[in-house]
Amino acid sequence: MNITEVLRISWEAIGKNKVRSLLTMLGIIIGVAAVIMMIAVSNGTASAIASQITSLGSNLIFISPNFTRNGPQTGAEAGTGLVFTDAAAIEQQVPNVAGVSVEQGTTETVKAGAVSLSSINILGSLPDFPTVRDMKVASGSYFTQSDQDHKTKVAVLGSGLAQQLFGTADPIGQTVQVGNFYLDVVGVMAPKGMVGDVDYDARLYLPLSTVLQYYTPSQFARFLGQRVRTIYVTVSDPKKMNDTIDQITLLLEQRHKVSATAPDFTITTQQNIITTQESTTAAFRNLLAWVAGISLIVGGIGIMNIMLVSVTERTREIGLRQSVGATPNDIRWQFLSEALLLSVIGGLIGILVGVGGSWIFGAVGTMKTVVAPSSIFLAFFSAAAVGAFFGYYPANQAAQLDPIDALRHE
Amino acid sequence: MNTTRSTVIATRELTKTYGMGEASVIALDHVSLEVKSGEMVAIMGPSGSGKSTLMNILGCLSTPTSGEYVLDGEDVSNLDKIQLAAIRNTKIGYIFQSYNLLPRTTALRNVILPLVYDRTRKHPREKWEELAEQMLEAVGLGDRMDHQPQELSGGQQQRVAIARALITDPVMIIADEPTGNLDSHSGEEIMKLLLKLHDQGATIVIVTHDPVVAQYTERVIHLRDGHIDTVVHNAKNLHKESTAI
Numbered sequence: 001m002n003i004t005e006v007l008r009i010s011w012e013a014i015g016k017n018k019v020r021s022l023l024t025m026l027g028i029i030i031g032v033a034a035v036i037m038m039i040a041v042s043n044g045t046a047s048a049i050a051s052q053i054t055s056l057g058s059n060l061i062f063i064s065p066n067f068t069r070n071g072p073q074t075g076a077e078a079g080t081g082l083v084f085t086d087a088a089a090i091e092q093q094v095p096n097v098a099g100v101s102v103e104q105g106t107t108e109t110v111k112a113g114a115v116s117l118s119s120i121n122i123l124g125s126l127p128d129f130p131t132v133r134d135m136k137v138a139s140g141s142y143f144t145q146s147d148q149d150h151k152t153k154v155a156v157l158g159s160g161l162a163q164q165l166f167g168t169a170d171p172i173g174q175t176v177q178v179g180n181f182y183l184d185v186v187g188v189m190a191p192k193g194m195v196g197d198v199d200y201d202a203r204l205y206l207p208l209s210t211v212l213q214y215y216t217p218s219q220f221a222r223f224l225g226q227r228v229r230t231i232y233v234t235v236s237d238p239k240k241m242n243d244t245i246d247q248i249t250l251l252l253e254q255r256h257k258v259s260a261t262a263p264d265f266t267i268t269t270q271q272n273i274i275t276t277q278e279s280t281t282a283a284f285r286n287l288l289a290w291v292a293g294i295s296l297i298v299g300g301i302g303i304m305n306i307m308l309v310s311v312t313e314r315t316r317e318i319g320l321r322q323s324v325g326a327t328p329n330d331i332r333w334q335f336l337s338e339a340l341l342l343s344v345i346g347g348l349i350g351i352l353v354g355v356g357g358s359w360i361f362g363a364v365g366t367m368k369t370v371v372a373p374s375s376i377f378l379a380f381f382s383a384a385a386v387g388a389f390f391g392y393y394p395a396n397q398a399a400q401l402d403p404i405d406a407l408r409h410e
Numbered sequence: 411m412n413t414t415r416s417t418v419i420a421t422r423e424l425t426k427t428y429g430m431g432e433a434s435v436i437a438l439d440h441v442s443l444e445v446k447s448g449e450m451v452a453i454m455g456p457s458g459s460g461k462s463t464l465m466n467i468l469g470c471l472s473t474p475t476s477g478e479y480v481l482d483g484e485d486v487s488n489l490d491k492i493q494l495a496a497i498r499n500t501k502i503g504y505i506f507q508s509y510n511l512l513p514r515t516t517a518l519r520n521v522i523l524p525l526v527y528d529r530t531r532k533h534p535r536e537k538w539e540e541l542a543e544q545m546l547e548a549v550g551l552g553d554r555m556d557h558q559p560q561e562l563s564g565g566q567q568q569r570v571a572i573a574r575a576l577i578t579d580p581v582m583i584i585a586d587e588p589t590g591n592l593d594s595h596s597g598e599e600i601m602k603l604l605l606k607l608h609d610q611g612a613t614i615v616i617v618t619h620d621p622v623v624a625q626y627t628e629r630v631i632h633l634r635d636g637h638i639d640t641v642v643h644n645a646k647n648l649h650k651e652s653t654a655i
Contacts, residue, residue: 317512
């Protein structure tokens with residue numbers, strides 16, 4: 001008996017019991033669709049996180065102060081956290097540094113006309129901020145070095161904030177009241193969205209010097225240098241990232257006179273953040289893979305169950321086939337191929353449902369989905385393997401029937 | 411008619427026992443018989459006489475415990491399952507009491523079935539349908555080829571089964587109560603069809619308990635308690651040339 005005939009017989013057998021075949025396949029369909037959709041969702045989440053983080057600017061090193069350090073402070077700059085001059089020192093003394101940006105932040109109430117918004121994040125930065133952080137200005141322009149030098153009272157609005165304050169009107173050239181001071185709006189940023197828990201569109205961007213002067217003045221500033229919240233360093237050669245981090249660490253330890261075991265600052269990179277996120281999504285994905293795998297096994301048991309019923313129901317047919325010359329192997333192949341065909345068709349339908357479902361999820365929901373081609377192969381071959389594994393036992397039962405008993409079966 | 415007829419069935423001391431030791435049952439007890447090519451023979455006997463056991467061995471569905479069975483010149487007493495399957499496929503055509511057609515499958519596909527398992531590839535695939543059509547025409551079902559069993563009467567279903575038995579051009583046809591499920595009229599039609607095949611030279615062994623059916627044959631072998639009791643020759647059926655009924 002050749003393979004075409006085997007497949008033809010199996011196909012006919014499946015076609016004769018359409019409803020039952022479909023119900024049998026349901027377990028496999030759900031299993032395969034679940035595998036594809038779950039991997040698509042977790043892939044989508046991972047790539048969304050990764051693209052958000054990279055969109056902050058590539059090859060970026062973040063340096064932030066530790067606030068946990070206590071005890072007596074000695075030396076001119078000890079215990080002050082990060083200061084403005086640290087940034088200057090890094091730029092001048094550490095090789096492989098392409099740019100250094102400094103940020104200081106606070107929150108203030110912002111008013112424009114009748115609109116008043118409280119607790120708006122104010123970000124003081126240097127003029128190269130859009131370059132370092134890979135952000136774009138939608139209209140107007142970012143403030144300039146001259147603004148930074150002269151502590152000019154100018155502001156750039158996040159896109160969402162501009163919308164809230166001015167609606168559809170053009171904010172450029174308007175005045176906003178930030179805290180106790182009036183600032184001129186010189187630009188509006190392009191939408192950036194949420195990155196982690198920070199809404200980049202709901203912020204106000206000011207020159208760092210302006211923030212330090214009017215909003216976060218330090219009484220020690222004259223002696224200690226101005227405190228900053230974050231220092232951003234971009235490296236020119238990402239391969240030497242680790243060397244650069246080591247050198248910055250060394251430099252800051254010397255400047256702050258702290259030991260390597262108890263530094264008063266933390267250095268993180270994009271890679272750190274991505275790795276953390278990836279390990280979280282990987283755990284999530286593993287869990288889902290187990291769930292999907294179990295549903296595939298349950299689907300396989302469903303196939304075995306139906307095949308056993310089918311063998312019993314068709315005992316006379318088996319007897320007849322044996323009497324006209326079918327060998328045990330012919331019978332085994334017939335039922336095995338039926339189980340395989342059921343699971344492979346189920347697998348194909350599952351792939352359609354899975355890919356379609358992922359697409360609908362991505363289009364309708366807030367979740368981003370990315371269908372991995374490897375997950376399609378994985379799901380499909382798992383389905384086929386399940387069919388072969390769970391189809392073998394019933395097929396073997398059928399093959400071992402005695403023709404006389406089978407023909408006599410009622 | 412061919413006067414030097416070859417031997418199709420030759421059994422010597424054919425014995426079949428079931429079970430072991432004291433609980434063993436002798437179903438067939440040293441049966442020796444011979445059937446020539448072109449003969450039409452009936453095997454009769456009450457239930458428990460061993461006629462089903464004999465039929466199963468003659469039909470190569472099982473093997474004897476001892477003794478020898480030579481079918482068409484080939485000793486088939488000790489063949490394994492796979493070899494027996496091949497013998498059944500090429501040398502034997504079955505007709506069952508309950509027809510045993512594949513449900514929801516056309517008459518044509520039912521007739522083709524034995525060819526699917528033909529390892530000798532006597533007929534190429536593209537000839538299968540043509541051959542099956544010829545068989546169905548020969549049994550008078552040329553206009554029912556695409557009908558499924560549930561759309562056919564009992565007599566028609568049995569004709570499909572006969573066409574299926576003929577398609578591999580077997581050396582003998584074994585019919586197990588071929589008219590058992592039919593009314594007397596349909597039963598007579600089937601017997602006439604078998605007679606026609608017999609006249610064309612087919613070797614036919616009919617297992618039956620119905621004397622009316624046995625009357626159609628040339629020789630009736632009566633079994634009792636596992637051995638041959640009597641053999642009756644129906645003189646009126648012997649040596650007839652072409653008494654087409």
